[in-house]
Each structure stands twice: as structure tokens, then as C-alpha cells.
Amino acid sequence: MPSNWKLSPALLVFGLAVLSLYLVLEMSGLAFGGSKKPERVDPTQIRQAAPGSWTYAYWAHGSRGK
Amino acid sequence: MTATPLLVLRCRNCGADVPITSPATILVSCEHCGTLSRRDDVDLETIGEVAMPARLASHFTIGTEGRLDGRSFVVRGQIQLDHGAGLWNEWAAETDEGWVWIAEAQGKIQIYREVEVDPARLPQRDLLPDLDPDTGAFDPGTAKGARWSAGDLVEIAVRGARAGLWTIAEIGRGSVVTCRGEFPIEIKVGQRTTYVDLVRGGGEVATLDFTRPGHAEVLVGRVVQVDDLFLDPSTRPEHTPERVIARDVRCPECGGEITLHDPERAITLGCQHCGASLARENHVQTFAAVEASRRVRSGPRIPLGTRARLRGDDVTVIGYLHRGVYDGGTLYPWSEYLLRAPDGSYRWLVESDGHWTYVEPTQASSFERLGGGLRFGGRKFKHFTESDAEVLTVLGEFYWNVRRGDSVTAADFVDPKAGAMVSVESSPLGVTSSFGRYVPRREMEEAFPDASLPAAQGVGAAQPNPTDLGAIWRTFAILFMGLLASCVAVRVHHASEVVMVGDFGPTPAQAGAEIVQFSDPFTVRRGGANLKISVKARTIDQGYLDVTGALVDEDSGQVTTFATAAQYYHGVSGGESWSEGDRDGSTMLGRVPAGRFRMRLSARGYDRGVNTAYEVVVKSQVPRALWFFLALLLLFVGPIVASIRAMAFEGSRWSKSDHPWSSE
Numbered sequence: 001m002p003s004n005w006k007l008s009p010a011l012l013v014f015g016l017a018v019l020s021l022y023l024v025l026e027m028s029g030l031a032f033g034g035s036k037k038p039e040r041v042d043p044t045q046i047r048q049a050a051p052g053s054w055t056y057a058y059w060a061h062g063s064r065g066k
Numbered sequence: 067m068t069a070t071p072l073l074v075l076r077c078r079n080c081g082a083d084v085p086i087t088s089p090a091t092i093l094v095s096c097e098h099c100g101t102l103s104r105r106d107d108v109d110l111e112t113i114g115e116v117a118m119p120a121r122l123a124s125h126f127t128i129g130t131e132g133r134l135d136g137r138s139f140v141v142r143g144q145i146q147l148d149h150g151a152g153l154w155n156e157w158a159a160e161t162d163e164g165w166v167w168i169a170e171a172q173g174k175i176q177i178y179r180e181v182e183v184d185p186a187r188l189p190q191r192d193l194l195p196d197l198d199p200d201t202g203a204f205d206p207g208t209a210k211g212a213r214w215s216a217g218d219l220v221e222i223a224v225r226g227a228r229a230g231l232w233t234i235a236e237i238g239r240g241s242v243v244t245c246r247g248e249f250p251i252e253i254k255v256g257q258r259t260t261y262v263d264l265v266r267g268g269g270e271v272a273t274l275d276f277t278r279p280g281h282a283e284v285l286v287g288r289v290v291q292v293d294d295l296f297l298d299p300s301t302r303p304e305h306t307p308e309r310v311i312a313r314d315v316r317c318p319e320c321g322g323e324i325t326l327h328d329p330e331r332a333i334t335l336g337c338q339h340c341g342a343s344l345a346r347e348n349h350v351q352t353f354a355a356v357e358a359s360r361r362v363r364s365g366p367r368i369p370l371g372t373r374a375r376l377r378g379d380d381v382t383v384i385g386y387l388h389r390g391v392y393d394g395g396t397l398y399p400w401s402e403y404l405l406r407a408p409d410g411s412y413r414w415l416v417e418s419d420g421h422w423t424y425v426e427p428t429q430a431s432s433f434e435r436l437g438g439g440l441r442f443g444g445r446k447f448k449h450f451t452e453s454d455a456e457v458l459t460v461l462g463e464f465y466w467n468v469r470r471g472d473s474v475t476a477a478d479f480v481d482p483k484a485g486a487m488v489s490v491e492s493s494p495l496g497v498t499s500s501f502g503r504y505v506p507r508r509e510m511e512e513a514f515p516d517a518s519l520p521a522a523q524g525v526g527a528a529q530p531n532p533t534d535l536g537a538i539w540r541t542f543a544i545l546f547m548g549l550l551a552s553c554v555a556v557r558v559h560h561a562s563e564v565v566m567v568g569d570f571g572p573t574p575a576q577a578g579a580e581i582v583q584f585s586d587p588f589t590v591r592r593g594g595a596n597l598k599i600s601v602k603a604r605t606i607d608q609g610y611l612d613v614t615g616a617l618v619d620e621d622s623g624q625v626t627t628f629a630t631a632a633q634y635y636h637g638v639s640g641g642e643s644w645s646e647g648d649r650d651g652s653t654m655l656g657r658v659p660a661g662r663f664r665m666r667l668s669a670r671g672y673d674r675g676v677n678t679a680y681e682v683v684v685k686s687q688v689p690r691a692l693w694f695f696l697a698l699l700l701l702f703v704g705p706i707v708a709s710i711r712a713m714a715f716e717g718s719r720w721s722k723s724d725h726p727w728s729s730e
Contacts, residue, residue: 006537007544011704015545019552022697026556026689029595031656 077101078112088142088160091248102245102255116244116255119146119155120330123410124170125292126157127303128247132295134177137161141168143247147259149240153331158249165250167285173411174429175295176271178287182225188281189220189274194260195237195495203239206494215494220264222272224286232264232272235430236496265431289431315352317342319359327371327384328406332463336385338362338370343460343469357470362459364388367417368403368517370462376505376513377424381405381413385462391453391476404464412465416502420519421526422510423487425502433488433499440479442488442501447479450527450723455491480528482719487528504528525718533712535705542705549701553694560687565590565597566665571679573611573671585665587620588684593660595687600652602681603632609675610647613682616666617655628653632680635673654690 071085075094079101084094086105095102095116103110130141142165143158154171167178193214195204214220216234223229240259260276269289274282313329316322322339326332335344340359346352366386373382385404390397400418407413414425433442438449455476460468474491481487485504490497504526510519566588574581590597603611610633617626630653636645671678717727 005540006534008534008537008541008704008708011538011541011708012545014704015541015548015701018697018700019545019548021700022549022693023552023556025693025696026560029657029687031596031654031690 075103075105075108075110078103078110079115084110086248087140088248088250090160090165090250091142092251093143093249093253095246097246100246102253104252114255116246119144119244119246120153122146122153122155123173124155124303125175125295125297126155126168126170127301130157130297130301130303132297134161134166134290134295137163139166141247143245143249145245145249145253146243147240148243149238149259153243158247160250166287173409174427175290175292176287176429177290178271178273178285181284181286183284184223184225185281187221187223187229188284189222189262191260191276191282194262194276197239204237204495214262216492216497220262220274222264222284222286224284230266232266232270233430234262234497235265236263237261238263238495265429267431267434269429269431271429271431289429317344317355318353319344319355325371326463327382328463328465331410331465332384333466334460334464334468336460336462336464338365338461341459341461345467360470362461364399364401364459366401366403366461367519368415368514372514372517374513376405376413376415376509377503379405379407379413381407383415383462385464386459387457387461387468388459389455389457391455393453399458404462414500414502415505417520418526419524420507420522421529422505422507423502423526423528424505425487425489425500428488428499428501430490430497430499433490440488440490442479445481445484445486447481447486447488449725450478450480450487452477452724478527482528482531482716485528485530502528504530524722525715527719527722529719531712531715531719533708533715535709535712538705538708542701545701546698549694549697553689557689560595560689561592562688563592563686564683565686566682566684568682569679570667570682571669572677573669573675575676577672577676578670579676580668580670582666582668585667585682587662587664589662590658590660590686592687594657596690597655597658598652598685598688599628599630599655599665600650600683600685601630601632602650602683603634603675603678604649604681606632606634606649606675606678606680608635608673609633609678610672611651611675611678611680612670612672613651613680614668617658618664618666619659620662620664622659622661626655626658628655633675654688658686 071087072089074083074085077084077096077099080096080099082096082098084096084103086094092105093102094105094110100116100118102113102116104113126141128141128144132139139159139161141157141159145156146153147156154169157168157170159166159168169176169178195206195213197203198205214234214237216236218234219231220234221229221231238261240261242253242255242257242259244255245253257277262274264272264274271288272284272286274284276282313326315324315326317324317337317339319342320337320340322337324335324337333346335353337344341362342355342359343357344353345356346354368383370383370386373380382405383403384406387402388399389402390399400416403415405413405415412427416423416425433440436446440447453476454473457468457470457472460470474493477490479488487502488499489502490499507519507522566585568585570583571581599615601613610631612631614629615627617628630651632649632651633647634649635647636643667682669680720727
């Protein structure tokens with residue numbers, strides 16, 4: 001690199017921070033939007049859920065519970 | 067070639083020994099009494115007495131030896147001349163191949179050699195401007211049309227070489243003030259000289275000397291640096307700073323006392339007390355008023371006589387000019403301060419709108435015209451302004467004749483990246499040029515702590531742009547490459563592993579009716595990664611498929627809901643076909659833990675989306691283009707903001723030029 005090829009230290013620092021953020025977002029598996037926060041559903045709640053609701057149907061198919 | 071004399075003759079005036087060191091010597095001065103003598107074979111014929119030359123800072127003295135282009139030379143004689151802008155030295159030096167002339171003024175050195183020119187193609191003296199009958203100087207008013215004026219082209223055909231075009235840099239008259247040493251030609255002290263100085267690119271210079279009757283003598287040479295001459299240090303003059311003793315004079319108009327800081331060379335004086343212009347001729351001690359007292363409207367912000375250290379130079383402020391141009395009745399002024407360095411050279415400080423430039427004189431041969439701009443010192447300078455500049459105020463002392471109302475055409479060329487400016491001032495009789503560098507205000511305040519410096523307004527013509535766009539975009543390019551490399555690394559690392567593929571549906575025949583189905587259990591091995599759920603309804607046409615789902619962690623009981631859709635509509639409207647929607651829909655779930663999962667899918671069809679089957683694909687650890695483009699956007703922010711700032715700065719700069727930003 002020629003000696004007169006100066007760089008911008010401030011932009012370099014900012015850019016490296018952006019690259020770090022990019023890698024953190026990719027590696028952490030974060031995905032904003034598209035889903036609600038996961039909820040823990042108790043098996044009792046599943047059993048008491050009204051027929052027709054998805055929890056009832058899920059329980060009724062015997063996939064979980066008894 | 068040594069200083070050992072060939073023979074020693076006796077001065078007829080004082081009887082002292084007069085050594086003759088060159089067989090070509092025909093004129094010699096006595097070092098003891100200053101008698102100038104013509105040499106014949108065995109004796110000296112007295113011509114007259116000459117004064118000792120004024121002590122000017124110089125790299126040479128009689129006896130100085132050096133080498134130029136591989137040939138040795140020794141300085142034999144010194145002539146001191148005056149052309150109304152201060153004294154300068156010309157040194158006669160003997161080489162193995164004849165004599166050369168070394169002109170030295172303001173620390174700049176030019177070496178000339180007389181050349182033979184075909185007399186039939188020699189420029190004729192009737193092209194010179196007329197002489198003013200009162201002053202004996204050229205009349206600038208006649209330097210037009212058929213007569214020569216500065217900037218005209220002259221063809222010189224040196225024998226044995228191709229004819230070339232030269233530009234007239236100066237037309238002038240001067241006089242030989244004194245001389246000492248030995249010369250191969252007759253020198254007449256007091257004789258008026260008439261010369262036309264020529265330049266062309268690459269530092270080439272030439273002079274047409276019309277002093278003698280008949281055709282011009284032509285000397286061709288070039289600008290050299292002192293290091294090019296390999297001067298023998300033992301033969302160089304002692305380089306001690308010239309001691310200048312200030313002298314007080316009294317203004318003949320107001321009686322006020324004026325301190326001269328450059329008493330030997332000052333020939334114009336502007337009285338600080340009353341504004342009168344004073345002048346002296348032929349270096350006499352007294353000044354006479356040439357313009358009566360007047361009120362000084364704009365005085366110097368840096369007091370005359372101030373000493374300072376600027377850019378490594380110790381300088382004294384000795385003169386102040388207030389100059390300006392009138393454009394449409396509006397005056398655009400600036401200030402110029404003449405500075406004197408201890409070695410006798412001069413500098414300038416130019417202030418315009420509170421912006422300062424440190425200027426030193428340069429030679430017209432040192433730059434080349436390039437279209438509208440010019441090249442100087444290997445750099446390109448853009449044309450900035452050109453106008454007729456008028457002297458409005460003269461205060462302090464000057465080594466040339468300057469009067470209020472003097473006008474020249476001044477052109478400025480800038481290289482803002484280097485914070486540099488070249489100024490070319492031309493009149494019918496001469497072209498002068500100077501090179502300046504922008505001086506930040508902080509540096510000025512340090513150099514002149516007691517001065518009342520004006521506040522800077524806008525952007526200076528040569529002010530470097532504080533935003534180095536080159537550095538910023540180079541940094542961006544490096545970061546962009548880093549981002550691409552990171553993206554590749556992420557794609558290599560991320561498996562995009564397909565953890566579930568299943569066919570579902572079809573949706574009920576009634577629009578909006580729900581069908582609920584469950585996937586087979588599947589395993590996500592990489593915990594904490596994202597999960598991409600894609601719905602592909604390849605047969606959907608003019609319909610909408612809404613899929614809401616839940617991802618159930620069979621180990622922990624945690625449920626994550628999501629929704630996505632596929633739709634596709636098309637038609638013809640106004641003779642043009644259209645389509646909208648996408649047969650594929652997808653959504654992304656973040657930080658899904660490793661484990662065994664099952665998925666509940668609830669689908670509803672609308673329009674012709676009823677009776678639609680669909681496929682669901684679930685991938686784990688999928689690279690996200692969103693993050694890449696978000697990072698790219700953030701990387702662009704800095705360079706774009708910097709570019710806008712830099713353009714605004716340049717727009718402000720060029721708004722003061724002859725080329726406002728819109729035409730750049």
C-alpha cells in the first residue's frame with residue numbers, strides 16, 4: 001500500500017464495530033420479528049383448553065400428556 | 067582550474083597587486099581600491115573606480131568552485147545590477163568550455179550561457195515597447211499590439227538546435243551598479259541594460275540582451291538548485307545571517323518617525339502616521355514624498371516591525387498592502403504583509419476573509435500552463451480566479467516601486483488537497499508568480515500572539531478540506547471487503563440444515579375454513595441457532611393461503627407461535643398484464659434451543675386458495691441477508707455523510723471563484 005494511502009481511523013473503528021455486530025447477529029441466531037416470544041404451556045392447561053383450540057387439538061391427538 | 071594566478075599586474079591607482087587568474091580576462095577590478103582596469107598583455111589600463119558591491123545573501127563569492135553537469139567551474143567576477151525591484155547578483159564563472167553567468171536573486175539561481183543565433187531569425191529590437199521620456203523606463207502603454215508584452219510568444223532558433231517558442235516573462239531596463247573580479251567582456255558601470263526575459267516549461271530560461279547596439283545577444287539557461295552545483299564548501303562564503311540595523315527616517319509630509327527594518331533595499335515607503343507614499347531613487351538615503359497624506363482606512367492587523375517564527379523562518383513584518391478587486395461596483399479586498407527573513411529573502415502573508423496563506427516568490431519558468439490550470443512542482447493546480455487587482459493602501463517599506471492605484475491582472479490557481487496556491491500577476495511588462503501554502507488560524511495565533519487576527523469567514527481558497535474523502539472511501543473499501551469475507555465465513559459456518567420437510571393440506575373447500583395438522587417429530591441439533599420455516603404453495607393461483615403455526619418443544623413444553631402466508635394473483639388491466647404476491651412464504655424463529663420438536667399448522671384458504679396443498683420446509687442455522695444489508699447500510703453511512711460534508715465545503719470554496727460549484 002503506498003505511503004500516501006491514508007485511512008480514516010474513526011471510520012475504521014466504527015466499521016470494525018459494525019462488522020462485529022454483523023457477526024454477533026449471525027452467530028447468535030437472533031431473528032427479530034416473525035414470531036412471538038416462546039411460552040411455556042402446562043400440560044394441565046393443555047388438557048383444560050377449549051375444544052377447537054390448537055392446544056386441545058394438540059393434546060387430543062395424543063402427541064403429549066398421558 | 068585553480069585560483070593560482072596566471073600573472074600578477076599592478077594597479078595603476080594604488081599600486082596593489084592585481085592577480086589575473088584566467089587567460090580570457092579582459093576586465094579586472096582592484097580588490098584594494100576598487101579601480102576597474104582593462105587588461106592588455108603586460109599592463110592594466112584604468113577605466114574608473116567602482117564601489118564595493120552591497121552585501122547580499124549569496125551562495126557564491128569570487129573563487130567559489132563547483133560542478134555543473136559534470137563540468138567544474140570557478141567564479142571569477144561579480145556584477146551587481148538594479149532594475150527597480152532591488153539589487154541582484156550575477157556571477158561570471160569560468161568552465162572548461164567557456165564562461166557562464168549565474169544569476170542569483172531572492173535565493174533563486176539561474177545559469178545562462180551565451181548561444182549563437184541565426185541573425186536573420188533573431189527578434190528585432192523594434193519590437194520593444196517605447197521608452198518613457200521622463201523615467202527612461204519602458205512605457206507599459208505601448209507594450210501592446212505589434213510590440214512585445216509579457217505573455218507573448220517568441221521564437222528563438224539556436225544554431226544547431228531546433229527553433230523553439232518561449233514566453234516573455236519580463237521586459238525591463240536596469241543598470242549595472244557595480245562589479246568586482248575578472249570578466250571576459252567589457253562591463254560599463256552605470257550603463258542602462260535592456261533585457262527581455264523568456265521562460266518555457268521545465269525550468270528553462272533565456273534572456274535577450276539588447277544593451278549593446280545591433281542585434282540582441284541571446285543567453286539560454288535553466289533554473290538550478292544550489293545542491294545541483296556541488297559547491298566546494300571551503301570556497302563558499304560564510305553564511306552568516308545578514309545583520310540589518312534598523313534606521314529611523316522622518317516623514318517629509320507629517321514629520322512622523324518611521325523605523326526602516328530593511329534600510330538598504332527599501333525604495334518605497336508608506337508612512338504609517340499619515341498614509342503618504344515616499345520613494346527614493348538610486349539608493350540614496352533620503353525619501354521624497356510622491357503622494358500626499360491620506361487617511362488610512364484599512365491598517366494592518368499585524369503591526370509593522372513584528373518579529374515572528376513561521377514555518378521555520380524567522381521573519382520581520384516590514385510592509386503592508388491592502389489590495390482588492392472591484393466586481394460590479396463591489397470591492398473584494400485582501401491584505402498582504404511583506405516579511406523579511408534574516409538571509410535577505412522575502413515572504414508574504416496574505417489574508418483574505420480571515421484565511422492566511424504563507425507565500426514565497428517563485429519563477430515564471432517553474433510552472434507550465436495546462437489548459438485552464440497549471441502544473442507546478444509536479445502537482446496540478448486548478449484555475450480559481452482572475453481579475454484586475456488594485457493597490458488600495460501602501461504602508462511600511464518595500465523593495466520595489468509600488469503606488470496606490472497600481473493595477474495588475476492577478477490569477478490564482480489552487481490545489482486544495484495540498485493546501486497550496488500559485489498566484490500569477492501579469493502586467494504588460496512582466497509576469498511574476500508566487501507559491502503559497504494555507505496557514506491554519508491556530509498556527510497564526512501561535513506565531514503572532516499579540517496580533518488582532520480577523521475571524522475566518524467561509525472557506526479559504528487554498529484551505530484544505532478537513533474531510534479526506536480518499537481516506538474515507540479507501541477505509542470503506544477495506545471494510546466492505548471485510549464484510550464480504552465475514553459473509554463468506556458465516557455461510558461456510560452456517561449449515562442451513564434441513565430438519566423437516568412435509569406436505570400438508572389441502573385446505574378446506576370453504577374459504578376461511580381451518581385445517582389443523584401436525585408434523586412428524588423432528589430434531590434440531592444446533593442449539594441457539596435460528597430456524598427458517600418456509601411454506602411453498604406451488605399450485606396456488608388467484609388465491610391466498612394463510613398459515614399460522616406453533617413450534618412445540620416436546621422436552622420443555624415451550625411453544626413458539628408464528629405466521630406466514632402464500633398468495634398469488636395476476637390479471638390484465640388496461641391491456642397490460644400484472645401479477646402480485648409470492649407462492650412461497652417464510653418466517654424466521656430466533657435462538658431455537660436444540661431438542662425434539664413437533665409443529666402444529668393451521669391453514670386457511672381464501673379466494674381460489676381453497677383446496678390448496680402446501681409444503682413446509684424447516685431449516686436450522688440459516689444465514690440472514692438482512693444482517694448483511696443492515697451492516698452494509700451502516701458502513702455506507704459514514705462515507706455518505708462525509709461526502710456530503712466535503713461537497714458542501716468545496717461548494718463554499720468554489721462559490722468565491724470564477725467557477726461556482728454548479729459549473730464544476
